Amino acid sequence: MSRHHVEPTRRLLWRAALALSLCITLLPSARADGTHLRIGIVGTGRIGGALAELWAGAGHQLVISSRHPERLEALANRLGAQVRTGTPVQAAAFGEVVLVSVPYGALPQVGRDLAHLITGKVVLETGNPFPGRDGDMAHLARAKGAGLASAAYLPGARLVRAFTSIPHQRLRSEAHRAGERVAVALAGDDRDALATARRLVEDAGFDAVIVGPLADARKFDVGSEVFGRAMTAAELRRTLGLD
Numbered sequence: 001m002s003r004h005h006v007e008p009t010r011r012l013l014w015r016a017a018l019a020l021s022l023c024i025t026l027l028p029s030a031r032a033d034g035t036h037l038r039i040g041i042v043g044t045g046r047i048g049g050a051l052a053e054l055w056a057g058a059g060h061q062l063v064i065s066s067r068h069p070e071r072l073e074a075l076a077n078r079l080g081a082q083v084r085t086g087t088p089v090q091a092a093a094f095g096e097v098v099l100v101s102v103p104y105g106a107l108p109q110v111g112r113d114l115a116h117l118i119t120g121k122v123v124l125e126t127g128n129p130f131p132g133r134d135g136d137m138a139h140l141a142r143a144k145g146a147g148l149a150s151a152a153y154l155p156g157a158r159l160v161r162a163f164t165s166i167p168h169q170r171l172r173s174e175a176h177r178a179g180e181r182v183a184v185a186l187a188g189d190d191r192d193a194l195a196t197a198r199r200l201v202e203d204a205g206f207d208a209v210i211v212g213p214l215a216d217a218r219k220f221d222v223g224s225e226v227f228g229r230a231m232t233a234a235e236l237r238r239t240l241g242l243d
């Protein structure tokens, strides 16, 4: 081959390599190993909707769900091709990770409806019991601690309490903020599930603080000193005496 043919070919190859490396650099990171998670969202309200947006931005594949999935079409279209709509059953079936973000009073029924689909899966659950909204079961959950109460409603799931104490407005306004990030408290009994939850907290633009097993979730329940506050990881750890 003449030198005239070789040079353009080399230039083309070099440009292709550069473009590829740029693509890889610019791709949103989702997992340390570069792969993306399949996440089913049950309850795409203020918290579920905000997380859908943040996780779609990180490149994860989502089924966002509603009992009226057609109402989520506009959101799914806005978030991109990797986001589809479905029913709660379809979302739970789709996800290797399932986010459950429903009013606490709906948790017993959601747990029963989805039990066969979430057994063995990583489930992040955000609910807080409020008697005024959720009835008497909220008193029981508060007395028991929401971590243990949720585990009873979602048996078999590899449960992590997550995003329970950050207000939805702060979830949107503080994600990926410059400087020290806002922390999200996590509690769970399954080490791998906690590792997945940590990754998803970071992909959403926050720092994760693992507070302890599910029994310790009560340390950041409604009424605790850290509930509803946007704290850094250092502040959260100090306030909870984790250092």
Ligand SMILES: NC(=O)c1ccc[n+]([C@@H]2O[C@H](COP(=O)([O-])OP(=O)(O)OC[C@H]3O[C@@H](n4cnc5c(N)ncnc54)[C@H](OP(=O)(O)O)[C@@H]3O)[C@@H](O)[C@H]2O)c1
Residues within 6 Å of the ligand: 042, 043, 044, 045, 046, 047, 048, 065, 066, 067, 068, 088, 101, 102, 103, 104, 106, 109, 110, 126, 127, 128, 129, 163, 164, 165, 166, 167, 168, 169
């Ligand atoms: N808002 C906050 O700042 C905040 C912060 C931390 C934690 N939390 C807790 O997180 C949970 C979700 O809060 P949110 O503010 O996102 O609530 P939300 O805006 O009311 O959204 C809850 C979603 O749950 C779905 N849902 C309700 N009943 C259901 C059922 N029986 N089966 C299946 N899905 C059902 C609804 O979807 P469809 O009607 O479309 O089916 C709704 O979109 C609550 O327990 C809340 O206490 C809230």
